[in-house]
Structure formats: C-alpha cells, structure tokens
Amino acid sequence: ETGVTQSPTHLIKTRGQQVTLRCSSQSGHNTVSWYQQALGQGPQFIFQYYREEENGRGNFPPRFSGLQFPNYSSELNVNALELDDSALYLCASSLKIFKTSDTDTQYFGPGTRLTVL
Amino acid sequence: AQSVTQLDSHVSVSEGTPVLLRCNYSSSYSPSLFWYVQHPNKGLQLLLKYTSAATLVKGINGFEAEFKKSETSFHLTKPSAHMSDAAEYFCVVSDNLRIKAAGNKLTFGGGTRVLVKP
Numbered sequence: 001e002t003g004v005t006q007s008p009t010h011l012i013k014t015r016g017q018q019v020t021l022r023c024s025s026q027s028g029h030n031t032v033s034w035y036q037q038a039l040g041q042g043p044q045f046i047f048q049y050y051r052e053e054e055n056g057r058g059n060f061p062p063r064f065s066g067l068q069f070p071n072y073s074s075e076l077n078v079n080a081l082e083l084d085d086s087a088l089y090l091c092a093s094s095l096k097i098f099k100t101s102d103t104d105t106q107y108f109g110p111g112t113r114l115t116v117l
Numbered sequence: 118a119q120s121v122t123q124l125d126s127h128v129s130v131s132e133g134t135p136v137l138l139r140c141n142y143s144s145s146y147s148p149s150l151f152w153y154v155q156h157p158n159k160g161l162q163l164l165l166k167y168t169s170a171a172t173l174v175k176g177i178n179g180f181e182a183e184f185k186k187s188e189t190s191f192h193l194t195k196p197s198a199h200m201s202d203a204a205e206y207f208c209v210v211s212d213n214l215r216i217k218a219a220g221n222k223l224t225f226g227g228g229t230r231v232l233v234k235p
Contacts, residue, residue, distance in 0.1 A: 004160075033222065042207055042225030043161070056222055090160060092223075102211050102221035103149055103168050108161040 004093050004109035012115045021076045021112045023091030031096045032074040037088040086116045119144045119212045123226035130198045131234045138193040138229045140208030149211035150191045156204045203233045
C-alpha cells in the first residue's frame with residue numbers, strides 16, 4: 001500500500017510568483033485535504049476536495065486554489081506569492097463513505113517546504 | 118467553532134519515565150479527537166484516534182489517551198519514554214462542516230514539543 005506522497009520536497013520562489021504543489025493520495029482514498037504549517041505553529045486547514053469537488057474551505061484568500069483529478073491526486077496553486085506564504089504545506093488523504101462524513105482518518109504526506117523571498 | 122488547547126508548549130522527561138501531554142478541547146457535539154506526532158522535518162503520523170467508542174484509546178508505540186467528556190480533556194500518556202519519542206505532538210479535533218453540507222477539517226492545537234533526556 002503506497003502512502004501519501006508530495007512533490008516537490010522543497011521550493012524557493014520570489015514574491016509575486018505563482019506556485020503549484022502536488023499530492024498523490026493513498027491508494028483507495030477519495031478525499032484530499034491541504035494544510036499550511038507556518039514555522040512553530042500547528043497546521044491550518046486550507047481546503048478539502050472530495051471526488052473532484054471542493055468540500056470545505058478554511059480562512060484563506062482566493063489566490064489559494066486547488067484541483068482534484070479523477071485518480072484523486074490533487075494540486076494546490078498559490079498565486080501572487082507573499083512572504084507570509086513561506087511554510088510547510090501538508091497534504092492529507094482519507095476515505096469518506098459519504099460527502100459529509102466527519103469520522104474519516106486523514107493520513108499525511110511529508111510536506112512541501114515553500115520559501116518565498 | 119471547535120478549538121483545541123495544548124496546555125504545555127514544552128515537556129522535558131528523562132528516558133524511562135512517564136510522559137503526560139495535556140489537551141483540552143471545545144466542541145458543540147460529540148467530537149472525533151486525534152493525536153498526531155511530527156518528527157523534525159517530517160510529516161504528521163497518526164498516534165491514535167477517538168470516535169465515541171471506548172474512552173481509553175490505545176495507539177502506536179505504547180501511547181494511549183483517555184477521553185473525559187466532563188473535563189473536555191483528551192490527555193496523552195506513555196508509561197516509559199524512549200529517546201525516539203522526542204518530537205512535536207499535536208492534539209486535533211475533527212471539525213464537522215456539515216452545516217455547510219461539506220465534510221470535515223482538522224483543527225490543531227499549538228503543539229507540545231517533547232524533549233527526552235538520557
């Protein structure tokens with residue numbers, strides 16, 4: 001059974017640029033959630049995708065957007081990068097029995113470390 | 118909205134002694150609660166999960182946690198610390214988004230960094 005994988009592991013961008021982060025969900029999972037973890041803090045929820053549709057969003061601006069593909073892999077896109085976007089971005093996958101289920105366990109990938117200069 | 122408070126930002130223990138990490142939560146209904154561990158420069162690993170079954174939950178690596186509804190607590194314990202337990206630990210509540218006809222998000226506490234002394 002393959003776990004959650006993310007690419008790239010590290011990324012350096014400059015302010016104003018755009019970035020795409022990728023996540024492959026664990027085999028058999030249909031839901032992907034993205035989190036931002038700033039240095040020294042707990043992760044913050046960005047959004048969740050269930051069967052290719054956004055299924056909940058945290059308090060992040062519209063320049064944070066995402067996609068989920070038919071194979072349930074996912075992308076996180078961030079436009080107009082700001083210095084405060086520097087963080088570890090974590091992807092988590094889970095298996096939901098139905099859209100509003102809240103008992104699924106989320107399994108995390110190793111993360112992508114984004115540095116914005 | 119749900120929230121989680123980890124009462125200690127740092128805990129230092131000697132190898133072979135018990136570990137106690139304290140967590141309090143607020144929730145408007147029966148929550149799902151988790152403990153995750155994060156080793157340096159690594160992702161998050163699930164230690165254990167509570168979903169309204171037995172109140173004492175056993176996890177991996179000898180960890181366990183007890184759900185106490187009356188105290189709104191979910192403290193994590195281990196009888197004997199090992200050097201490999203040095204890491205950051207997060208108490209997490211599953212925040213149901215049902216009101217928006219959506220799924221759920223995880224709400225994390227601020228984390229407790231555990232130092233294990235030889």
